[in-house]
Amino acid sequence: MRTLLDLVLPLECAGCGAPGxxxxxVCSVALFVPPIAVRPRVDPGVPCWSLxxxxxxxxxxxxxxxxxGRRSVARPFGRALxxxxxxxREAGEIDPPELSSLILICAPSRARAARARGGxxxxxxxxxxxxxxxxxxxxxPELLRMSGGVRDSVGLSAGQRQHNVAGRIEAVGVVRPRSDARVAGSTDFTVLLIDDVITTGATLAESARVLTGFGVPVAGALVVASA
Ligand SMILES: [Zn+2]
Incomplete structure (x- = not known):
């Protein structure tokens, strides 16, 4: 449906509506900024950065x-991340590639699971x-999944959101970064949690907790936007 509409509707910027x-x-410039440190209400226990x-x-x-469903937005967001x-790395917040292999792990979402067909x-x-x-x-790696029973978090307080996801994020498959993921020549790995928006921090906190529980140290979380 979206693809068909893309053919007939005039192309416009998904960020500001400018045609063509x-x-x-302009919207690309707005994304390509040094990330800012954010402190969500639910502390994930790791540094959080937002664009x-x-x-x-x-x-x-x-x-x-x-x-x-405008999938094309993933490209500018991905490039900005x-x-x-x-x-x-320049700021010394995370290790450079020669010291550490980078692993990006996406925070899971209930809504996203429902849209699994589109990815x-x-x-x-x-x-x-x-x-x-x-x-x-x-x-x-696709390591985290949200299990059933998680409610839509719209309108929930920080505490309610925390309760909503508590124990409901699970690691899928075997998490063995030290043996599976290390890149030749590097001596360590850096795990960054990735999400689109950080609201209360509840999902990132639970994600970090689960990963840490599997012995995966999380260096931080990087998100497109912080509410
Ligand atoms: Zn724009």
């Missing part, structure tokens, strides 16, 4: 990607980020 491009240069507030092209882009990784948009962003970092070999 799926993501304009900016949930406003402007970040907000319209996230809505277009997740609610309107890769740029943010570079900024974090997880955040996963797509993370995969594009990994492509952008070639020749570095960045792994994007």
């Amino acid at each position: 491009e799926s993501w304009c240069s 900016g507030t949930y406003s402007g092209p970040r907000r319209t882009g996230v809505i277009a990607l997740k609610e309107r 890769a740029g943010a990784v570079g900024h974090l 997880d948009p955040v996963l797509k962003c993370a995969r594009i980020a990994a492509e952008q970092l070639v020749p570095e070999r960045v792994l994007v």
Whole structure:
């Protein structure tokens, strides 16, 4: 449906509505910024960085990607996340590639599971980020899943959101980064949790808890926008 509409509707920027491009240069500039440190209400126990507030092209882009099925938004978001990784390395927040292999793990979402047929948009962003970092070999394993029983979190308080996801995020498959994921020549690995929007931090906190429980140390979380 979307593909058919794309053919007949005039192309416009998913960030600002400017005609002619799926993501304009002005909105690209807005994404390519050093990430800011954010402190969500539910502390994930790891540093959290965001490309900016949930406003402007970040907000319209996230809505277009997740609610309107505009998959093309994954490309500018993925490229911006890769740029943010570079900024974090320059700032000394995470290890450089020669010291550490980067692993991007997407936070799971209830809504995304329901749209599994179209694929997880955040996963797509993370995969594009990994492509952008070639020749570095960045792994994007699908490790976390949200189990049944998680309610839509819209309208829930931070505490309710925390309760909503508590014990409901599970690791899928075997998590053995040390043996499976290490890249030749590197001595360590850096795990970054990736998500589109951080609201209360509850999902990232539970994701970090699950990964840590499997012996996977999480270096931080990187998101497109922070509410
Ligand atoms: Zn734009």
